[in-house]
Amino acid sequence: MLYPDNSADKLGFTEVKELIKAHCLSTMGQQMVDKIQVMNNFDLIKKFLSQAHEFKNILQNDAALPINHFFDIKALANKIRLEGAFLAEEEFFQILASLTTVFAVIGYFNEREGQYPNLEALFEHLPIEKSILKKIDMVIDQKGKIRPNASRELQDITSGISKAEQEARKKIDQIFKSAASNGWTADGSLTIRDGRLCIPLLAENKRKVKGFIHDESSTGQTVYLEPEEVFTLNNRIRDLEFERRREIIKILTQLTDELRPYVPLLLSYHGLLTKLDFVRAKALFALDVEGEMPVVVNEARVRLTNARHPLLFLSFKKEHKTVVPLNVSIDEGTRIITVSGPNAGGKSVCMKTLGLLQMMVQAGLLIPADESSTVGVFRQMFVDIGDDQSIESDLSTYSAHLSKMKHFVEMANGKTLILIDEFGTGTDPQFGGPIAEAVLESLNHKKVRGMVTTHYSNLKIFSSNTEGIENASMLFDNQQMKPLYQLEVGKPGSSYAFEIAQKIGLPPQVLNLAKNKISAGQKKVDTLLVDLEREKKEIYDTRIQLNRQQKRVDDLLSENEKLKNYLEENQKALIRDAKQQAKEIITNANKLVENTISEIKSSQADKETTRNLRENLSKELQKNTVKVETTAKPSSDEEELKVGDWVKLVDSTTTGQIIEIAKDNIIIAIGDLRTVAKRKRVQKVSRKEVPKEIRRAGTSASSTSDMASFSPEIDVRGMRGEDAIHTIEKLLDRAIMMSFGSLKIIHGKGDGILRKLIRGYFKKYDQISHMEDEHADRGGDGITYIYLK
Incomplete structure (x- = not known):
């Protein structure tokens, strides 16, 4: 599957396994991590990925799994198998604690039946045998000690020891008080010597009390004596303690015999605990590297979107830096990608990212890439990275490379992924280039998939003219003379040898001499590549600027449309109110006119009365004018x-x-x-x-x-860190303008990553007084309150 054997070390897969082991709670889980291998069984790969993905969802969005104790039940079960053997009190307690965890976990998933199908399959058809707990609980208490009433005999013995100890204590206290009243004792109180309670007596009085001397002081002035009466009682206590030990062994042996039929079930419980610890460790590592589950297909192809090298990601995370994401696709049309570009431009990291993420997926691990990424299954992975020269095997650097190339050409096929760093180097470029080109052509005929990095111009030209092989380059800012670490597929890249040498400060005469020594054609090609890359960079920057402007235009159009609808709605409301007011005015005017006419007719008013009525009518008219x-x-x-x-x-x-x-x-x-x-x-x-x-x-x-x-509460669960910060910033701005006293941020518990990010980021705001958790009954540290000054 992997060639050579150290491929996992070369790509960093071994280091990834060590990071996962650090998350394990038990040695069983760590041993399982050590056994992680790159698989080519599609169904197994998908199952293991789904298990890790479901556990990650639990850690992020659900209540914590009741995982408290992990002990090696397998070793204890094997000990129970042996006839005549018995488990100690502590060992029974380990079984009790482990089985309590197992049953709690099974109950957790039973409450969420169907929600986590791949994790539920871990304990499918596994019974909950609570009789084991009952048997152990009758003998062992919650502190892991044998219960005093585990048997009638043990209870009687324990009671006899207690009575004898009380009697012995009472007797020696009487003798001590009597000796002290006679002035026979030395300064001090009762003391223990050789495990026996003794009276300190002055040496000259040691014959005045019958008993056995166990010790004396360094000066010889004080002797430590056990009275004769107490000696008999203490011997009785010692005999009872031996009887108690024999009874405990008898009880433990009997309990071990009762558990012997359950050994196969105990081993099954052990397997569940081990797998849970293993999957939990994988999920926690996925949270560390922001891993997702890609789309997995049973084909020899891969398409990574926004992929990041997990080890580089963790290293940059500590330094508060970000990794430039990788976007690459290898399929039937583009089988091999030839990556060129400047030294220290990221070619090797790009190739190692592709190889490591492919290995992680085929080992059932989530990867730091968008979940829209597609990852297939390769039967073989051939890797040629670094210098593998060997004095013992009499291999030079180039010989070691050729040895690998021989294996690649002979054994590779359409379901093989090859990764070759600095293809063709190690010998005279005049001969190394053609050999590398011939190997690449042979691999292409076999429909091999993969990625190679090179500085050879003949490989760049061959890749541009050959179907199935595509050139790619690592972008380089030739104005600031720094790499951009972005992979650009479709064109070869310049090595920027002269530009980098000039920036470092190589003397101009040396540079000119070097330029004169290369052929005109090669100089023209390299200049063309530099110009193309510069133009590509300008087009890329312009496209980004246009996208920003287009987004601004779209936002303005959307805002204008909302404003237009709002104005139209208000205009309708104004017209509606105006019509209603006009209707009321007309109605009131009609009533006033009718009443005026009615009064004139009924009273046959004279001119003065008529004039007064007309004035009243005129006043009402002026009010509504x-x-x-x-x-x-x-x-x-x-x-x-x-x-x-x-x-x-x-x-x-x-x-x-x-x-x-x-x-x-x-x-x-x-x-x-x-x-x-x-x-x-x-x-x-x-x-x-x-x-x-x-x-x-x-x-x-x-x-x-x-x-x-405005709502002072926001829920950012499930958001990426940057999106959550941006959303909370907008809410905080509005709260400050409106003089709100506090904000409620719901971010969930999980491992506390999002909570730490939010609190750490908003500490810089002077407007924030302090931050605190919600009450434990209402969400605890899954909710943060931000208080404003």
Whole structure:
């Protein structure tokens, strides 16, 4: 599958396994990580990837799995197999703790039946045998010690020991007090010597108390004596302790015999714990490197989108730097990619990223690339990276390369992925180039997939003229003379040998001498490549700028459309209100006229009464007449109007505040309403001329509208770090403008990565007073409160 044997070391796969091992809770899980291999069984690959993906979802979005204890049940089960053997108290406690974890995990997934099918398959048809727990629990307590009432005999023995100890203590206290009252004792209290409780006596009084001397002080003035009466009791206690030990062994042996039929089941539980620890470690590593599950196909092709080298990603993460993502595709049309470009431009890292991510996927590991990436399955992976010269095998650098090329040409096929770094180097370029070209042509005929890096011009030309092989280059900023670490497929790249030498400071005469020594054709090709790359860079920058401008235009058009709809809706509301008011005025006027006529007719009023009635009618008419001020001068084009100014419509007394100016149109806020007027139809007025109630209404209308639509709570679970920060920043800006006191950020628990990122980032804001967790009953450290000054 892998050739040579050290390919995993060359690509960094061994280092990835060590990082995964660091996340394991048990030695069993670590041993399983050591056994990770690159597979070519499509179904197994997809199953292992799905398991890691589901566990990652649990860590990010679900309650924590109840995984508390991992012990090596397999070793204990093998010990139980042996007739006559018995487990110690601590070993039974390990089984008890491990089985409690197993049953809790099975219960966790049973509550979420169907949600994590690939993880559920780990314990499919595995019974929950709680009788094992009951048997152990009757003998072993929660501290891992044997219960005093594990048997009737043990209970009697334990009780006898307790009584004998109390009697012995009581007796020696009496003797000690009597000796002390007679002045026979030395300074001090009862003490332990040789495991026996003794009385400190002055040496000259040692014959006055019958007993056994166990020790004396360094000066010989004090002896430590065990009274004769107590000696008999202590021997009785010692005998009882031996009986207790024999009874404990008997109980443990009996319990071991009871568990012997369950050995196969215990081994199954051990397998589940080991697999859970293993999958958990893979999921935690995926979180570290922002790994995702790509689309897996049973074909010899690969398409990586925004892929990053996991080891480089972790290294840069510590330094707060970002890795330039890789986008590459290898399929039936583009089988081999020939990458060229300057030294230290990222060619080898690009190739190692492709190889390492392919190995990770075929080993069932999530990779740091977009989930839209497609990764196939290769039967073989051949790698030629670095210097493999060997003194023992009498191989030079080039001989070692040729030895690998021989194996590649003989053994490779259409389902082989080859990775060759610095193709053809190690010998005279005049001969190494043609040999490399011949090897590449042979591999291409076999429909091999892969990537090679080179500086040889003949390989660049061959790749551009051969079907199935595509040139690619690592972009280089030839103005600032620094690599961009971006892979550009479709054209070869220059080595920038002279440009880099010039930047380093090689003397001009040496550079000119070197330029004169290369052929005119080669010089022309290299110059053309440099010019092409410069033009490509300019086009790329221009395209980015155009995309930004287009996005700005699209945003403005969308905003304009929303404003238009809003104005149309307000216009309809104004017309509707005006019609309603007109209807009410007409109705009231009709009633007034009818009442006036009725009074004139009924009272046969004289001229004076009629005149009074007509005056009342005229007054009501004036109340509903709009005054037109002909003295007001329209606002001239030269008069400067800006957002926030107070204006009055020239044909009415209506006053409002400008909220937006669009060419000749002015959008005015009149209380809770909005209207559009031509510039020439408004007149600027001072703030003092505006009634207080209108100023308050105008101010509160906009702020109330904004306040009503504003929510101080946001949920960023499932977002990428950068997107979450950007979203919270916008919310924080609005909160500061509206003088909100606090914000509630829901980011979930998981491993706390998103929480640390958010809190670390917003510590720099002076407007933030402090941050704290939600109450444990309402989300705990899955929710952060941001308090503003």
